[in-house]
Amino acid sequence: MSNGPGDGSAVQSVDRALTILKLLARDGELGVSEMAAVLGVHRSTAFRLVATLESHDLVEQDSDRGRYRLGVGLVRLAGATSARLDLVRESRVVTPALARTVGETVNVAVLSGREALYVDQVAGPSALQLHNWVGQRIPLHATSNGKVLLAYAPAALCDEVVAAGLPGLATRTVTDPGLLRAELAEVRRRGYAAAVDELEDGLSAVAAPVRGADGSVVASLSASGPTFRMPEKAIPAVAEQVMTAADEVSARMGWFGSTV
Incomplete structure (x- = not known):
């Protein structure tokens, strides 16, 4: 982190803007x-500060006065925070x-740029050395949660992810753009995504979409565990349970329509 001579004035500007x-x-x-x-500053300084806030829609000017x-912009920020808090609260009724x-770890993730951001986690009875995913950002192409979020996102996002590169993170990470797009289509068809030995060797996960009141996918809910306990042949059975739970969370978020 920089500690240059300009840092103090930058922090002071942030403080004044707030x-x-x-x-x-x-x-x-x-x-x-x-x-x-x-603020105890010159008018030109105050104008620069408010102009910057205005450029981000955090303030607006009355054209008459x-x-x-x-x-x-503040309403949008508050709405996003409220929605995320609602998601965690409502999912916690279902995920335990x-x-x-x-018997495995359950995670809830949301889309954040070109990554999946994990916002909640509940450990199952079989989880011994629990890895805390909350607050972590994970590549979309290499996780079940990421594939769900990417499958239901605008096509332009998939183009961005592919253009940025699909690095191989484990033995079976999907790194071919054509295969990834085909898998995303399959996610939309069957209603869930799976990742076996894709984020890291020895880790399996299954995820399903969580919808908001308008039917849009607002999050992904997953169950993950070691591959020896969740081998590929066990994925369909786990997927049914995950999809049922995701539908329950969706209902709690206000979605009562059909996803078919």
Whole structure:
């Protein structure tokens, strides 16, 4: 991490920008001169700060009076946070039972850029040395959760993932773009994805989509364990249990339609 001479001023700018957001949350609307007075800075400095916030839709200007208020960007950020918290809360009603039934670790992941971000995990009774996946980002092409998220994402994302390269991470990682696209089509057809010895040798996983109230796929739910306990021949049976659990979470998220 850089500790150059400019770092202090950058941190100070961030602090001032956050202070502006807090002021607008408290007062509703403010002009640039008012912000400058509270911050104790020149008007031009306050204007640069608010202009940067405006470029990210975090504040917006009243066209008639020239005063600023909080923008829709904050609503989007708050909505994303709320949705993620709802997902974890609702999935936790379902995932412990799935973990007990399959005896393995259950994870919930969401799409984050070109990666899968793990947001929750429940250990099954067979998990001995548990690896904590929460907060980790995993390649989409090499995991069951990632394949589910990629299968239901816009086609442009698959193009980006392929263009960025499909590195081989384990013995059976899918590194051929044509094979990956064919597998994603199969995921959409059968309703689940599997990965055996793809992220790492000796690890198997099965995942199914979790849908939001509008029917879009908002997350992936998986069961994973060592390949000797979850060999390829056991995948279909585990997949049925994972899909049932994912449908239950989807229902709790407001989805009551048919995925067929």
